[in-house]
Amino acid sequence: MIKEQPPPAALSWAAEVAGPGASIRTVRRLTGGTHAATHLLATTGDTAEIVLRRYPPGDMAAAKEANVLAALDGLDGWAPRLLDADPDGRRFGEPAVLISRLPGRADITPTSPHAAAAQLGRTLARLHASSLARLAGLRDGMAAATASSARAERSAPAAAILANHRHRLAEQHPVLTHYDFWSGNVLWHNGTLTGIIDWSGASLAPRGFDVSWCRLDLVLLHGPDAATAFLYAYQEAAGEAVPELALWDLFALTNSHHSVETWLPNYHDLGRTDLTAAALRKRHTAWTHQRLAAYRGR
Structure with missing residues (x-):
């Protein structure tokens, strides 16, 4: 930096x-x-x-x-x-x-993580409903992710699953995708989400890309219940379920398998100094096991 x-x-x-x-x-x-x-x-x-x-x-x-x-x-x-x-x-x-400048400030220490997660879900659904008419020039997000994740996929727990089934994700309908939609890339004012920042990676990709990435962040920050609250709010606002959700969660986990500890400075900078690299790895591993079980039991 x-x-x-x-x-x-x-x-x-x-x-x-x-x-x-x-x-x-x-x-x-x-x-x-x-x-x-x-x-x-x-x-x-x-x-x-x-x-x-x-x-x-x-x-x-x-x-x-x-x-x-x-x-x-x-x-x-x-x-x-x-x-x-x-x-x-x-x-x-x-x-x-x-x-x-957009109004508000970043805040990853909400009084009610579940309420904040629900707002994140509703805002993301609104983003994904954007017209693509003027956005045809944005990059292919799935192609970009595939090119950057080869190393992680060789040793991540879900590597074989993704190798065999990634095409099922890539074939889904694209939407405007932020590509790094997490709690630190939105702004808040008086408890209300007011805007989305850091758009350099924005792409056209299936909705599950952003959904699974934000769910992973919420698990790391607040636990699986916050990820569930986010998903319920998103799907209610979008009016449809996220197809292949468990596979998408494994996609996000695989793409972050070798890098999750490097997220620590972002979390510390925004006030979560209680988190450690070991804690992030432990939560990432537990979420991986949970989502692998969900995928195999679907």
Whole structure:
């Protein structure tokens, strides 16, 4: 992660975008995420607040996020709007985007995890109902996942199952998929979910991709009951069940089999300092056993 404050050239760029004669009044780092350095910039211009996201040199995520946000065009208020982009890092050596600020803040320590999980489910169902008319240019999420998960699938407990049945997942109808829909990539205000952030991976993929990924995150944070509350709310809002749910859960578990401990900095940054790498592995393993049993007993 890029930890230092934004360089002067980045602030000058943001001031230009904020409006004629604008200047940057304050710079505040936003918590969550270890990939991009994210800062909230308060300005004196027409655009009072701007979010600056900077990526390591050579990283393609800025270009991907810019393309996705341009296509989403705010997603009826659920996604930030793209204000400007420097995907090649020509201004100050780091690929970056400037985006609008959504109300709220990240919160993975809700008073009622089940109520929060239900809101996550209803919001995801709304996302998945988005029209695909303007989104045909988004990447194929299943193809991208297959290309990046070869190592994990060789040794993960569900490797053989996925090798034989992955095609059943890929053949399902695609929807707008966030690709990293978890508790830390949504914002809250007064207990209400207000927006979705970090869109660089957005793809076209079956709904089970996001559903299973969020269920895994909820298990790690709050336990299987929260994952169930999320699923019930999602399916009620979507008006249909998620086909091959157990197989999708194994898909998410397999894709995270070698990396779940690396999620710890994200959780700590957002306040879950009680979690340890050993605890994440233990919960991941227990969820794997549970979902393997569900798949074999279906």
